[in-house]
Amino acid sequence: MGGMGRSLQAGNSIVVSAFHTALFHQLLLLLVIAAGLAIGFNVVRTIQYRRLAAEGRATFPAVSKWPYPEPAGRRILRISFGLLWVLDGLLQLQAAMPLALPSSVIQPAASTSPQWVQHLVNSGVSIWSNHPVQAAAATVWIQVGLGIWLLVAPRGLWSRAGGLASAGWGLIVWIFGEAFGGIFGPGLTWLFGAPGAVLFYCAAGVLLALPDRAFATPRLGRIVLAVSGAFFIGMAVLQAWPGRGFWQGRIHASNHVGTLTGMVQQMAQTPQPGFLSSWVSAFGAFDAAHGWAVNLVAVVALAAIGVALCTGRRRLVFPALVAAIALCLADWLLVEDLGFLGGVGTDPNSMVPMAIVLVAGYVALVRVPVPVQASAPVVDATVVATETSRWWEKATPSYVVRTAAALGAVAIVLVGTAPMALAATNPNADPILSEALNGTPNMLDTPAPPFHLIDQRGTTVNLASLRGRVVALTFLDPVCTSDCPLIAQEFRQADQRLAAEAPKVDFVAIVANPIYRSVSFTNAFDRQESLEHLANWFYLTGSVAQLQHVWDSYGVLVGTESAGAMIAHSDLAFVIDAEGRERDALVDDPGPDSAFGSSFTSLLLDRIDQVLH
């Protein structure tokens, strides 16, 4: 019945199945690409061996273009964030992601932000909502690909490009997925993960994109720690700011709790292992009883860590680092509740990446790489490659392997990026949403029941008079407050999207209200929905007896309810071919948001297209 406002469950089997199918198909594509890369690798190696054999050599020259090994700080960032991206990608495999991510993760994150942030975030949400399967699958591959890219490309342009790609994707996720980490919202606090986990991924990506020489002195480590210190001091000030609810565990002995206690209690409700839930609950109870003391500890710790990091002095930085890591881990466990539980967790939240950045900054400060020349000979003494060496002599086996692996990682990213880009440019939602909500169209091939009614212009219209054109038929209540105007817009959009083929199709609605059914109402409805100027739009009505006959013959239920309810009627649409035969019966419930309406339009157009051709 219309107006019931049905919505999809996050685990809708049709969508989940399509998600898994898309992932499987993309995996097959990646296997083909991997096979291609393996063949390419073998071809290169074969050429190399033949050339070597032709010159009577058996081994490659040992060549190193790097004056020192990969700096330790950089290696920590690269491997840690590579693993984090892979983990995030795997978390995106959760079945609830296609449908639940916008409503359960993105929109709540933006809900307390200013209007302009919500508008910006909604533009991203609409892409995801319109194409949930493509977007969710794309996110899996992009994040897994970025992770592998960072892991397999340790040095050089490939590695720096990986850092840049990581920062770029991180920025997209930070803006559209985390609503700028909530920094424009009123409840900003370090304890809840400000300024957003992915901002640390961006920072790490930018550091990895720097040239190797940036890590050659302690300066970079000092800068990282100083910026982190300033951030900690800012967060301490914010944490200490009065009136934000952090100084109270329980407010005036009432039932209201302080901000931190409320957050912790909420996190304890997340589906998770029992022991974890009990820890989080226990901390919530502790904070409710000692909110002032807990906040004091947080403020003092943040401020002290911040000041110590800003000094850049090793003897102060090291204990500050240890304290920061301990604080991060405690917060991660007791406040952020690990971050990735509950079925729609997308990452382990901010504390882990923040701690990694701090450690990398410290290591970059204290462990400056030692040039290779100073400790060991660079090359095999017997065969030294010269500047005039040919490519097959420069391309050592490890170089070829790493290049092939990096290319494979880029391919994984591209397998995700390409459909995501296509989805972003397509404003029309995927038909699968409508099918998931309303079921798949029922294919028919029977004569369509005839009707003989008058249209909004007062002209008599019957099915025979529409012969020769495909008819998209539905039933609309002209004074309906919810579904019917949305369905009418879906028909209007279908008409627009048909473009040159529109003259071959008529869009017909029959009144589904036994009381408000006169031509004045169909005209008022047409004006409201901007349908009055469409030449191929017919809104038909007649006597109650005529309408009842048509409703009965098309199986449309129309019921009058009392006490201020609107007319209840079936949301059904039919596609009738040019010979007057019913070809498809569709449920056209517009669903809970515009994505479903757009999806129905796509589905209707698919069916019309099938009948037209």
Next chain:
Amino acid sequence: MRSAAGVRATSVLVAGVLATVLFVAALAFPPKASATALPPQLRVPLATAVTTPAGSWAVVAMGHLSDPLNTFWELFFLAPGASRWSLVTPPGVADNGGLVAGVPFFGPVAIGFEPSQQLHYSPLALSSDGGAHWTPALMPTALSAAPDALAYEPAGPAVPGRALALVRTRGGQVLAGPASLIGWAPLVSDRALMALAGRSCGIEGLDAVAFGPGGGPMVGTGCRRPGQVGIFTLQGGLWRQTGPTLSAPLAGSPTEMLRLDVSGSAITGLVADSNGAGSRLLAVWRHGGGSWSASAPLPIGPSQTLLSTAFGVGGELAVLVAGPGKNRTPEEVAPGRPWIRLPLLPPGTTTVAPMGNGSIDAFDVHGSHLRVYTLAAGANTWISSQSMDVPIAYGSS
């Protein structure tokens, strides 16, 4: 001399600190909300009742009152001499946007549906048998969300029936229509009324429509000039300001016309004004072309909200005020009498209705259950007089 890299690093550090300070400042000093002319608690509610010699009508909000989509507005009718109210809500349209009633002194009653969700115009319904049967009609645009947005004058022996409707435009526009309520034409807008007759009032939006005792269209407006009551009447093709000019201490600040009712030859208006010192309600009356009289002001505190307004048959006017807390305080006023505070009502009460016999009925709503309380004339205790369950179809819009 410092290196370029050093300068860059310092710049990054300074920028980071500045950004942190800016975030903190932005959070510490959020923008302030702007104020409106009339405080929200004095916005006139759609919940209303009116009694005429032909019976009593009440518009009552029911259902889940905290959820607008599941708040349904029900219409009840009590025939003269009857003891039980009947549910007579017109079928066929979702009324969770609100109902407005155009109830003439005698004859058919017109009901308008306020737009809701995706419906942007106002279906109408007409009944000449106390709501037993309804004839659909149409307002091709949106009725204003005001209890006096619709006025109906039935056909008489020598005059055709007519209707007036106040519709939503920037300042308001009045349309005139036939007795069938199909086929409306513009009558006057706020700008036109201002230019024709509204200088001394300083019209601030149109608030209500009615047919005057002589049959001429009447429009109630807000007035920017203190002490002016915005009632305008079309007489002999000319609009004239016929509302009174209040004298001190009643005249203090700009006024808003909350209600306008014509009962036989009597006109009753409910006026609100508000300034820094507070808000207050004032009733004005005129009988048979005589001079205007006014009630004493009824102060409305900042923790109080106007829940319903209603007219009796002899110029009585009742209001229901919520707060502070869960209190529901009914107040009644009549020509020549002060405001009388009636005994408190249960917290679920949403509407009061002055009846023709001097008694008052009150509608206490709990979801789809309705209990009617009656305060007999001269009594000081509300008595439960009726109870009914209304078959509300939640989620049906």
